[in-house]
Amino acid sequence: MSNNPKIMTIRTGILEENDRRAQILRRNFAKNKTTVINVVSSPGSGKTELLTVVSRELITKGLHVCAIVGDLSTDHDAKRLASSGAHTYQINTHGACHLDARMVKQGLKTLPWRDADILFIENVGNLVCPASYDLGETKRMVLMAVTEGEDKPLKYPTMFHSADICVISKIDLASVAEFDEQKAIQNIYDVNPDILIVKTSAKKRIGIEELVTNLLAK
Template sequence: MCRSDVKQAVLAKNDDLAAELRGDLARQGVTVVNLLSSPGSGKTELLARVLARAVQRGVPVAALTADLATENDAVRLARSGAPVQQVLTDGLCHLEARQVRARLAGWLPADTSVLFVENVGNLVCPAAYDLGETLRVVLMAVTEGEDKPLKYPTAFGSAHLVVITKTDLAEPAGFDESGFRANVHRVNPGVEIVRSCARTGVGVGALLDRALAARDGALHRPPLAPHPHGHHHTAPAPAV
């Protein structure tokens, strides 16, 4: 079996497991939100704000956060008051559905309605792995450049929602937001783009509202883009 065949087999197995996990969680009333970004995008701080807002509003949420090492992010997120678990990937540059399923076993609180999964900081491999999510969010800081969607078309092309982070730095960074939006829509026509700033709270409510809309089946979600190497995703089924 050649290398590409092995890769396709791994992705196919992951997709099957992700579909099974999505169905199992849907029957429990749980919607998964998968957060993807490069390292340093600010997604941990933004997620901490979202979790805290959810707790304040009485929304039963939980989070998994993945890193190669340390439990620093889990500690930060747990300050929100939401249940949080750390996943250590031991060098793996992405999460897989099997890891999510294993970590949830015997842990996920019964009343959870939205589970946020903070993926490993990487816009390459994580884009190819369905984690059983209903909503896939790709985040990018203004300091990363407006052409990033063209450099990582699989990640941005598979997003159901794109979030611009650190917008308070847009002017000093010389960020061309209109150019960024045009580039996002070149690879993912019509996808919604939300501005955010964890420092000021801008976009926190919007991200939580989109997650709740996905939970309630009220959010338009374009189908996931095809995998690299020809293996195709099917569009995630809505949570019921």
């Protein structure tokens, strides 16, 4: 047996398997005309609160809403979101820092998602790991709360670069937090010139209508 190592060219994405699963999900979502939003942010940016308010708004419009909620543990967020009237399913990742396409597929089994006009996937609160994992979503929405400061996009460029919509949340707290909005917006565009920015406050119902319109836009 020769000791000379042989070379084999592979040239494939490291996450090939997840990407393949996500593509199948994306095709099924498109066929079913379900808009799917992958919602990402650090913990405490207000994902659940915003989605609860937005879901209520969509349901009032006569749309069907489903949501998959990812957390390391507890079903608190799924319960909160269900108060809007959305069908929810909680995934507990038991330590895993992100959702992947396999978990989403699993979650779909217990949700009436084929009736849904819109499906939210609330990812695990984390601005690093979920960035690399395609979930078959139509759009990716990243939240940054005014209380987090202006430089989040520069610290977590991969995530902000991968998103289609950036929500600046808790905008009602901007002056208390001494949030520099111009600087924040500049930082967001610096890492993603094509992103759409929407300012919201779930508590004060600011920007909700604008966000809903953009979520449903093709």
